[in-house]
Amino acid sequence: MxxxxxxxxxxxxxxxxxxxxxxxxxxxxxxxxxxxxxxxxxxxxxxxxxxxxxxxxxxxxxxxxxxxxxxxxxxxxxxxxxxxxxxxxxxxxxxxxxxxxxxxxxxxxxxxxxxxxxxxxxxxxxxxxxxxxxxxxxxxxxxxxxxxxxxxxxxxxxxxxxxxxxxxxxxxxxxxxxxxxxxxxxxxxxxxxxxxYQTRNVYFWNSNQTRLVADQRYLPLAVPSERLVSEVVKWLIGGPSEWLSQGVSRLPERTNLINNAIETDERWEVALDLPGDDKRKLEKVATQLAWSLPELNDGLQLTTRNQSRVRIDDLKKHRLANPLYPLTEGPQPFTVYDGAIHPLSFPGQVSGAVPVGSAANRGVVSATVRRADEQLLAAVVATVPGGRQRLKVGAGADPVPALHDGAKTFGAIGRPVWLRSLESGQPYGLVVADGQLHRFDDRARLVPVPPLGITGKVTAVAASLDGHRIALIVGGTLYLAALNLDGGMVSLGPAREVRTSLTDLSAVDWAAENALVVAAGTADRSAVYEVSIDGTLQTELVPDVGARVTHLAAYPTNLVYALPSALIMYEANGVAYRYPSTDKIRGDQVLEVTPPPAGGRPGSPTAPFFLF
Incomplete structure (x- = not known):
């Protein structure tokens, strides 16, 4: 078998x-x-x-x-x-x-x-x-x-x-x-x-047991395959990585593996000493193992010392019934064109309608829109008189009919990001404004959230698909931090530096569960890289952009809604590009545009993003 x-x-x-x-x-x-x-x-x-x-x-x-x-x-x-x-x-x-x-x-x-x-x-x-x-x-x-x-x-x-x-x-x-x-x-x-070594994920539940969060581990390739299940169970029992502990919960204290996992003709059997002998907790552990062992497509049975039992006959079906992320549709590309959000048309990609109402789609500098259950969440950075910028936020049906104006204006606001928490009644996002990280809600209320353990000017922020891990660029250096969304609050764990050989980073987004896409370099020479979240691997994607990258957006590869290749768009010197073609995004790829008047010059696509 x-x-x-x-x-x-x-x-x-x-x-x-x-x-x-x-x-x-x-x-x-x-x-x-x-x-x-x-x-x-x-x-x-x-x-x-x-x-x-x-x-x-x-x-x-x-x-x-x-x-x-x-x-x-x-x-x-x-x-x-x-x-x-x-x-x-x-x-x-x-x-x-x-x-x-x-x-x-x-x-x-x-x-x-x-x-x-x-x-x-x-x-x-x-x-x-x-x-x-x-x-x-x-x-x-x-x-x-x-x-x-x-x-x-x-x-x-x-x-x-x-x-x-x-x-x-x-x-x-x-x-x-x-x-x-x-x-x-x-x-x-x-x-x-x-x-x-093989890079692997083990998954821990967030504090309210609604979302699994990936924790990266290294398994020596010399470890025999028959020990893999036992090793993963031991990792879960041992708890999360220190930097991630702020955003996830551990197994109950004194949980232990009884002997090693056993492979039978039909399933893998795991015996646990689980304090409290709670079958609901055992079911949660079973789902953690189902995703932490994606190779396993047959059966899994968990038992406790007191003979509580959870049996999964088909792990593949179990994963489909308990997806890591609420992704049901593919990403749709958009851009800002002449101060308004417009859909983009690329071969092989689905284009959508403008996701905000016409009254809100004016003076746009950058935007982020994401799906949340049966509605959309929109965050728009818009210009205001005097050359300053304001964050506007709203939620509603597609398109979002109206946006709430933030009470404060700033000299410069970065690309906002939504946190993909399952708590749909408490939507939160993060944005960098005038060099400081802020939390915002669906009413555009902003609260400063200082990164713990580091000082300096924050220039970019990006959130993972699970909504509990963020990447930051502070003083040109890359950092990771875990988020806790308990009780209607957003608290940040201590930031951990990602040790790369790159310097002067300017933009970041998540490329996969354990990978980031970053831009590094000066105005004269800039490049786009994929970087593992621990900095061990650097892969050059675009060797020479020709100008400093100021905006970057990606659709992260994942196991729930998989696409055949990476999707990345970025902006440098007021020009938008897309990867892997590295072509400029042309004006004729922008949809729903009114032709300019005679003698007028069309604008250039900027600040591209994906809706998913």
Whole structure:
């Protein structure tokens, strides 16, 4: 019986399985790194249930590089990959016996691996005695823990130095190279992380148990497939990543897995010690597992110590009946043209009617409109006399007939975003106004929401499909934060920096559950990238926009309403573009436009967005 259909999470890519090649960009100092693991890609199919690249792979051994010092360094930076309890033993094999005591071993549940991005080609020099000296410039990206969480970095070193000696010729006892003065920490390159681990999601309920929120983990490809279910259950029991804990709820305290999950001919069986023995809680856990194990399409049975039981005979049907997101229709593209919202016409995409009434569709600078049950939520940034801007917000049938004016005007307001909470009676959104983050409601009431733990000018905000994770650009740097929407309030958890090699970021949106699309660079040179939410992977989508990107909108790829390729639109220097074609959005692609008077010049499409 085939059980593992699968969703590949190994490389989070906007268009799913893309053809990628390494690309070194020579534009230092303008937001595009001189030497980083940027990949150039084209469009391709989106990842969806039923396709998997999950495989077993161990990192190379010490002798696999022979006497090639550069290959040896690459392999040394991969040695810690794999099952965490063996990480020290694998790395110790690369170290000369007389120096192995320098690597301090910790208990299995305390093992932490320092994930680093190699920022420049390692400098390797050889002396007259045949010894090699290595200088390894790095960026500290994060600390990978035994539970698969990549947390913030603890180490601060911008460079590591060590030496290599030859243990003998090829085929000799102890032959090959050894590290003689190793770093006293476990190191893992971002390239090795992508090669020897699978990126996975585990899902936690929000505080009112109405929405599942993705939490990214790394599973070593060396872990046997029959242990996967048990590993995922243990992750759920262990709780969410620290940065996400503000926006989600944990399983009841003292929940434990009784033995390992068992595979029978018909289903996987999981036995839990669940305090309270509440069947409703057990049903909630079953739905968490159904989405956290998308490979599983047959059955699942959960039992407790007191014999409460939840049985799902068809997990695929269960996921369809309990979707992650309330998406029932595809995205519709819109733009601002001559101060009004207009639909766009692209081949293969559905166009919709103007989503706001004519009285409200004037003086528009930017807008966001989303579906919410049987109505639309609209947020519009409009000009007011004196060159200032005001946020206008409304809710209602399609089109939204009227908008409420905000009480305050600002010098500049960014693109507003709606939070996709299931609490339809409490719609909230976020917007950046004059460098500060604000919460707004459907009456255009604005309340400042300062990001916790960081200071600086906020320039952009974007919200994930689950409505409980946001991305921020503050002072040109990318951050993540979790949101809690309890009790009619919006509270923000501590912000976590996403360590990329990009600088001077200007725009951001969500590209997938665990990926962002960002713009980086100056007015002279700007580019659009896909970036994983932990910064480990950077994929260059548009290598040279030619001007600073000031506006960016994406339809995130997802497992509920999947599309064959990424949908991205952006604006630079007053000109709107769309990806993957990278073509300018032309005036003749704008619908419902009244022709300009004789001698008049048509406007240019700006501030594009998707309605979904």
């Amino acid at each position: 085939r059980r593992w259909g699968g969703v590949s999470g190994r490389r989070p890519a906007l268009a799913g399985a893309l053809c990628a090649v390494l690309f070194a960009v020579g534009a230092a100092g303008c937001g595009i790194p001189e030497n980083s693991e940027v990949r150039v890609v084209g469009s391709g199919p989106a990842a969806e249930a039923g396709a998997s690249s999950f495989r077993r792979e161990e990192p190379p051994t010490r002798t696999a590089s022979g006497t090639d010092p550069r290959l040896f360094v690459d392999n040394f930076l991969a040695a810690a990959a794999g099952e965490p309890e063996r990480a020290h033993a694998r790395v110790r094999l690369f170290i000369a016996p007389e120096n192995q005591s320098r690597l301090h071993e910790k208990p299995g549940n305390e093992i932490a691996i320092n994930v680093v991005r190699v920022t420049k080609r390692p400098v390797i020099t050889e002396d007259r005695n045949g010894l090699f000296s290595v200088r390894l410039p790095v960026q500290q990206v994060g600390q990978l823990r035994a539970n698969g969480v990549l947390g913030p970095p603890v180490a601060t070193e911008p460079e590591y130095g060590f030496s290599l000696r030859n243990g003998g010729g090829e085929g000799a006892e102890g032959g090959g190279l050894y590290v003689t003065d190793p770093p006293n920490v476990l190191l893992l390159s971002t390239d090795a992380l992508q090669r020897y």
